[in-house]
Amino acid sequence: MNIGIIGIGNRATAYFKLPEYGSDIRITALCDTNDSNLDTAIQDFFHGDESIRRYNDYMDLMACDDIDAVVICSPDTTHVSIVEEAMKRNKRILLEKPVATTGDDLIRLYQHSINYKKTILPGFVLRYTDLYQKVKEIVDSGEIGEIITLEANETLSPIHAASFFRRWHRLSVNNGGFLNAKCSHDLDLISMMTSRKPLYVSSFGSNIHFNHHHSKSILCSQCEKLMSCKYVDQTINKLSSADYDLCPYLVDSDIVDHQVVSILYEGGITASFTVSMHASAGNRMMTVYGSEGTIRSDFVKQEVIVDYIKPQRQEIYKIDELSPGHGGGDEKLCRLFIDKSDNNQVYDGIMSTAIALAAEKSRNKKMVISMKEFASYLY
């Protein structure tokens, strides 16, 4: 299988490993609008291999008939146009999340991709991890009875939080809002656990902390608080679009630093999700409450605890240590992508972004959003 990768930034490095997962897997072309990223990638990750074709325009890469599959990891607003071109050329597609950033693009994507016969995999790496597969297995086994309600949260470490203000992600026009950019994973996991469609969404959130009162210098390196600030980032990543010296307080941004989302699913199941950029460490926790028991999962501890109601007992599942690449999810997604059978999961990507955009509308307008009205084509 010959693979072309589009968008050679920070995320692309996860897909440079694709050839490690199959003997007939080759990366034969890279595309980026920025030549220096192509130079860096070929030198640093492909030992200067000159046989790898380089493109600045994804149309040129798509025109290569010998490229069977494409990975799209360019910025979020470019996803729908690029995936449409890939479908015209009949390629297998791995499309990074979020699949789209606006309601119009989402409809376009739905109309063009839902019946596509070849693989389209959104980059939902978390759903394939052993941890969430275990939670899903217990939910589906019926052991905890009927699913009643679910609560989940995501926290970001200071450096991770600040990184969103140091990249294009800081403006919601570039990603459909922070929830869509970062937490489309979590919204997907929640829908996956309930196996139901969402009916209503409401949300609140804002940016409380990252405002102009905390700093005077736009560059960390020139700031008087350099030694004490928790957001000073020493990362060196030549492929990333982040400016690690930029002060997260002083940039022009409109994203939230915390948000809560409530979802009513079919059958009366409810879910609540909270994201906070203010925590000592990044983590994801999820609790599923059933009529016969409760499942609690902790991503960092890689632990699933089940408490049964009657007879009262507890079962603890220790998943292996937290693996690199989203707890092993990156590798699982790569392996699924190169699997010969076709697998179109674009619906899940569309649903997750539809919930995120509905939540964004709810947050901005202070109203409850009916999903059947907001994204009627999904019902």
Ligand SMILES: NC(=O)c1ccc[n+]([C@@H]2O[C@H](COP(=O)([O-])OP(=O)(O)OC[C@H]3O[C@@H](n4cnc5c(N)ncnc54)[C@H](O)[C@@H]3O)[C@@H](O)[C@H]2O)c1
């Ligand atoms: N699945 C995950 O867990 C995960 C993790 C990180 C990022 N992502 C997603 O991956 C995507 C890329 O994120 P990133 O952090 O690597 O961003 P990035 O800014 O580091 O990289 C994007 C690259 O795309 C290039 N680019 C811009 N427009 C292009 C175009 N029209 N054609 C080709 N290349 C173009 C840029 O020059 C840049 O090199 C985003 O959609 C992001 O949400 C997913």
